[in-house]
Amino acid sequence: MALPYIEYEKNIIDEGLETGMKNLTQERIDKALAKVLDGETGAKLKAYVDTCVHCGLCSDACHMYLSTKRDPTLTPAGKVKRSLSVLLENRGNITPEIIKKVSIVASTECNLCKRCVHYCPFGIDIAYMMSVVRRICHLCGVTPLYIQDTAHSHAVTQNQMWVKEDEWIDTLQWQEEDAREEIPDCRIPLDKEGADFMYSVIGPEPKFLAQLLYQTAIIFNTAGLNWTMPSCPGWDNSDMAMFTGDSEIMGRNKRFHYEAAQRLKVKRIVMGECGHAFRSVWDMGNRWLGWGMPPVPMVHAIEFYYDLLKSGKIKVKEKYKKSVTLHDPCNTIRGMGLHEKARYVVNELCENFIEMHPNREHNYCCNAGGGVINCGPPFKKKRVATNRIKAQQIADTGAEILITPCHNCHSGMEDIIGDYGVGMHVKFINDIMYEVMEKPEIE
C-alpha cells in the first residue's frame, strides 16, 4: 500500500532563527565566516567543494528527496548548493537573511546521516559540509530555538535536559528502589571506583524514560555485572552542541564525560541505546579534544547486549512472539558497523524477525537524527513529510513491532508511524530483553 504524500509549509517561522537574524550584525557575519572558512576548515572542505561535479548521483541517497516528489532542492548536493555554496560564492555580501536561510537548510534539512557517502562516487561527505554551515550559523547566533536551548542546557548542566544534579541522583535511587520489587538486592551503584564499566545514558532517560534505567538495572543485576554510574555531571553522553556547531561545548561535555570515567577508574564505558551520542563520543567530541580515539574504551548497547547474550550472562526465557522489524540507526551502523550484532541480538530475543529493505549500511535515516528532531515542534510536520519513504519501508514489512536501538530514531519513528497511520509499536532492544529474559527467582 502506497502511503500518501504529506504537504508541508515551506516557510517555517522559528523564533530562534528570526530573533537571531534580527540581532545579527554584518561584523559578526564576517567574523564568523573568517573564523570558519579561513581558520577552522582546511583541505577536507576545499577538496569536497572543488571535487563535486554536480552529477546528482547522490540524490537517491537522501530520504528527503525520495520522500517528497523528488524535490530537487532536497538532494544532498542541492542542499550544499543552497547553503555552503551560497556562503562561498557571495562572501562579502552575506546578509543576516542569507544566514537564516542557510541555517534552515543545514539545521533542519540534513540529518548528517552520511547515507550519501554511499552514493557519491568521490565519497564527498555532505554531512561534514552541513556541519561547517551549522558552525557558521552558531557563531552568528542564528539557530533554531529548541535545539539552541538544548545546547544551552549542555553548557550549563552538561546534560541535554536541564536535569539538575540532585534530580539525576534522585532518579537513579528511585529506579533502584523500584527495581528492588523484582530483585530485592538490586543496585545502581553510584561512584563505585574501579568497577568494570561505567554506564552512561542521555538526558531524556532520567527526564522522561526512567523505565529504561529501571530495566537496565534489572538486566545488569541479573547478569551479575560490576558496574557503576557517576553521581556528578558527565553521566550524559548526548550532544546537541555538536549539532548546533558549538564545538567548544561539545568538547567540554565530552571532557566531563570521559573524565568522569577516568576518575571512576573504570576499564570501559557502556552506553545506552543512543546513536548521536555514540557519534559524539566515538569520533566527534573526542577528536575535538585531541584524543585520537575514545581515551576510555566505549561500547554501544547493541554490542554490549550481544556480549551478554553470546556469553550466556543473559538467558532468554521465552522468545518474543510478536513479529518485529529492525531499524539500523545511522550512527551505530554507518558509524560503527554494528548491524550484524544487532541482528544476532534481535534473533536471539525474538521469534519472528522481518528485514526491512534496504537495510544495514544502506538503511534510510529516521529523519530525526542530526539534531533535526531537536529543532522541535515548528519543524515537525516538515520532518514527517520528508520521511515518507521510511514510513513506507517499515509499513511494507507488515511487522507488529519496530525495534530501534536509538533514542532519536525512536522518537522520529513514533512520529512517522503516527502521522502516516502505520499500525506499529516502537521499542528499544532494552524493552524486549527485559521482557523475555530469565530473571532471578525471588526466594
Place this chain on the structure above:
Amino acid sequence: MNSFNSIYNFVSGPLVWLAFIVFIGGSIYRIRNLIILVNKKERFIYTYMSLKYSLRSISHWIVPFATISWRTRPVMTITTFIFHAGLVIMPFFLSAHVIMFHNAWGFSWGSLPEGFTDAVTLIVIICCVIFLLRRVALRDVKFLTDASDYAVLLIAAAPFITGFLAYHNFGSYHFWIILHILSGEIMLVAIPFTKLRHMLYAVFTRAYIGSEFGKIRHARDW
C-alpha cells in the same frame, strides 16, 4: 598552406609543451596545496588514514555496478564508465597519437585499430550528449547545474568531436585538426583549474572516506 603549417607547428610544438607543463605543474601545485593544508590544519587525517581501507573503497568504486550507487542509476553508470575509459585510455592508444609520438621520440607501443577507436570516439561523444541531456532533463541534476558545468562538459567533449570531424575530413581537415589539438591542450590546462580537477582529487577523497568508514566506522562505504 604555409600559414597552416606555421600554426600547426606552433600548436603541436611549443603549445603542447606549454599545455603539459601547465597541466603537470598545475596538478602538482593543487595536490601540494592540499597536503600543506592538511599538515597545517587537519593533521588528524593521518591518524585515520589506512592504505588497506583506501584500496578497499577505491576498488569497489572503479568497478561498474559494484556499489549501490552504480546499481541505482545503471544508464549513468554505463555512460560514465565508457566516457571516462574513453577519455583517459583512448588518447594513448589512438594510432595517430602513437605515430606522432614515434616521430617525436623514436619509440612507440601498440595502438588500437582505427575503426575501433573511431567507434569509441563516437560513443564518447554520445556519452557527452547523455550527460548533456541529464543536465537538461533530470530535475535534480538540472538544479545542481550551472554554466561552468556545461563549459567543463564542452571542454571534455571538444577533443573528441574535433578529432572525429578531422578524421572524417568533415569540411576542412586542417581546421579541425588544429582545433582538435587546441581543444586537447585546453582540456589539459583546464584539469587543474576547473571542476575537472576531480581527476586529481578523486583518489584522495575516496581514500579518506574509505579509511574513515573502514578503520573507524567498521562499515562499508559503497
Place this chain on the structure above:
Amino acid sequence: MTDKTNWDWETKEKQISDLNEWKSSYNWVEEPYASPDGEKIAAIVNTDDMEFNVCENSKAWEIEEPFEKAYSLRYSPDGRLIVLAAADDEWKTVVDGKPWETIFDFLWDLRFSKDGKAIAVATQTDGEYCMAVNDVPWKDSYSFITCMTLSDDGKNSGSVVQTINLGQAEVFKFQKGAFSAAVNGVPWDTNFVNVWNMAFNADGSKLAAEVRLNLYDYTIAVDGKAWNSIYGCVWEPIFHPNTNSVIAPVKVKDGWTLAQDDNILWDSRFAQVWHQMVSRQSDKIAAIAATSYGKWTVAVDGKPWDITFGDMVTDAVFSPDGTQIACIGTDSGKYTICNDGKAWDIKCDMVWKPVFSPDGSKIAAKIDKNGKRTIAVNGKLWNKMCDEVWEPVFSPDGSKILCRSVEDGKYYRRVIPVSEF
C-alpha cells in the same frame, strides 16, 4: 596535610575484619572503604527492606532509626566516616554515626578540605540550592548550582549559581548572561553566559573561574572581573601558590597553551593542554598536553617530554620537592606509570594516581592486573594479588608502605618495608 607520624608503622600485619561475616549478618554489603590509616573498614549495609546502616569494623553504627537511603560513604582525610543518608525524605550528613542538625531535601557532592576538618555538601531544599560546610548552609540559596568547590583550608566554599531565572527556551535571555559564581553564598556582581570550574587561591581570598562571555568568546574571570583577552576556549584556572597569579589553559589561534594573568605564558602550542599544576617548592609549572593528535604527554614549563601515549595521560603529580613528575600513561588500553618521561615496563589494566615517597626516590601505585588488585613500587609488583587494595601510603620517613587490602573477603592492614618490593 594529614599527620601520619602517630599511625601504627610497626605492626607488620593485622587482620582487621572479615567481610564474609558481614555478608552473613546483612542482606547485602555495599563496596567497602578503608580509613586512611588502615585501621578501619566500613560499608553501607542493608538490614531490612528499605533499611540501611553503616557497618565499620564489623560493628553497625548505633543510630536512632535506620536510613531509608544511604550513599556516598567516604572517609575524610582525618579519618572520620561520612555518609549521606535519608529517612522520611529528609537528608542528613552523618559523621561517625552522628547526623548534622540541618536537614535538607537532598544532598550530594561530598567534599573535604585538605586536612579533612571541613566537610562540604551541595544541598537542595524546596527547589532552592546552596552549599553547606560543617553543618552551616549558605545564607543565600539559588535555583541552580553546579561546579562546587572548597578552598584547601575549608574556610571558603564556592559554586556556579544561577542568578537570573530563565523560562522555557529563553535562549536570548540566556545569552545575555544568567550565571555567576558565589563565594560562601555571595554572588559576584557580574553575570556571565556560563561559568564553570573554579579555584580558590591558597588563602581562599580569591576565586578564579572559566567563563563564556557570549556563545563563543571565552576567558577567565577572577573575583567577577573578566580578563581583557578573549580566547577560543579555556579550561579550569588555578592559582600559583607563591605568586597568587592565575594560570589557565587557553586556546589561541595556533593551538592550546597556558596563560598567566591574561598573558601567554608558554611559547609552545599544543593540540591540548589541561590539568596544569604548579609546585610550591620548585615553582615549576607543568600540564598534561597533547603534542599532536592522540599524542599525550606532560609539558614542563612549556617543554613536552619525548615520550607520548596514544590513549591518554592522567593523574600527573609533582614529587614533594617539585623536581619530578609522575603520571599515568595509557596506550592501546594498557596503563602504566611514567616518571619524568620514562615509563615503567609493567603494563596494567588500570593504574591509580601515583604516590611519591617523601624523598621522591620511590613511586608507588595501586594497580589492576587481570581483575586482581595489587600495589607496585618503582615498577615492581607486590607479591600478593588481592581482591581489592587501597592506594598505598608511605610512612613519614619513607621506609615503609601501608598496604590496605582485601583477600578472600578478609581485610588486612600491613606495613611493608619498601626494601621488600
